[in-house]
Amino acid sequence: MDIISETRCFDGVQGVYMHASSVCACDMTFAVYLPPEAKDGPVPCLWYLSGLTCTHENAMTKAGLQAHAAELGLAIVFPDTSPRGDKVADDEAYDLGKGAGFYVDAREAPWAAHFKMESYIVRELRTLVEAEFPVADRHGITGHSMGGHGALTLAMNHPDLFQSLSAFAPISNPTRSEWGRKQLAAYLGTNESLWADHDATALLKTKGWKGDILVDQGASDKFLDLLNPEALASALFETRTPSVIRMQEGYDHSYYFVSSFGADHMAWHAERLFA
């Protein structure tokens, strides 16, 4: 693992790192924020998954989560959203290929060679973070848009790995959305029975989630018809999943929305990870 940069931030350290990923068969970059408390021993760790077109950098620089992480004593990991590099397949569309990994392990050509974002995050990067950073065995997961989809689906598919869960404006029902159907078909193939395990609305009704869930959604988000939060709201309540779901008046899909409710989400995770 190479250190790209380490910068003092709220009395802790915002670092950016690169490593050779065997799972994605390419170099991968990620960021970790360590709060000041990490100098004294392991701290709980929140995974923040980003949305379409993002790298590890967008939320790191724009979401303002470090202030809250420092106050609460949480580490934050910001993974990339796809494999990278000249050898990695891509598509002209912004929502397929690089920057659009959708947190699944691709099975279809040309994607299967590198696009293994589910295994990358829950297996390879998890192991690396646990080995290289002072994080306790208490992990939460959140994310925005495609990353909210990732947080919800990775948590429900790997419940032993995560103790807290939230999402900002998640892609909520990708098997019924143009943000989802195209990508799941490309990565997993046209057999839709393989898609259900990567759809938060469907997963609530099959595997469910062991804990409670916080979801925020902006009411002025121009992507609402693609995100389909009403399907998630209905599924959360139909399955009686303990949850707080909020339609936030006037907020859009930007990082201003994420930063506005970042404190609430960080407190949500801290309350559960320190329990």
Add this chain to the structure above:
Amino acid sequence: MDIISETRCFDGVQGVYMHASSVCACDMTFAVYLPPEAKDGPVPCLWYLSGLTCTHENAMTKAGLQAHAAELGLAIVFPDTSPRGDKVADDEAYDLGKGAGFYVDAREAPWAAHFKMESYIVRELRTLVEAEFPVADRHGITGHSMGGHGALTLAMNHPDLFQSLSAFAPISNPTRSEWGRKQLAAYLGTNESLWADHDATALLKTKGWKGDILVDQGASDKFLDLLNPEALASALFETRTPSVIRMQEGYDHSYYFVSSFGADHMAWHAERLFA
């Protein structure tokens, strides 16, 4: 209007009153809590509508709202849930007739003579409260179960009368529930087109609500299949209605549930009524 009792409570007054209702054609009892601030001038007013089998008394004695009302400076009105008296029609079932007015104006015999709970609350009792008590022209509405249904539907049907709205475990989609279909058929007749204006889920998609809505629901509520909160959750998000909806782990349908989240609801209303 006769004073049945007035009792000092959190430095304010909990009163119970009776009046001859012309709308319901019977004597009606109701309760009003006035906070200490009401001695100095008009205060905003929260209407609390109760559920099946209740009178004005259940929430007044068991919900513990007066402590918060005193702190925040809100009055609370607790109406009865149906007309009362020997001349008033009833049914053997607990969920039809007395104690089960459903906050509609009945059109069918034998109910139409007295069961006019919508007009009673929004017209007659509203006028009486405004004339007899120091309440400002700022009103919120909430309620529990059938009363949550009442709060949601009366607010959406009379938006000029209410500036804030919340509900505890509301009957959310009565046109699709056994808590609703029987009563709406009895009171309004079998023409289901008349029912939609008394169904919160349907109203969100037609008239909608001008502001935001707080809804709490217990995840261990044994009436969940009758309440159908997932329909309301879906409609709130589908219509992009600003809202906070919470599935509360372990809580049932009792006043212990209402009292546990009473402070949150009172604060919600105070924030909007004092805005």
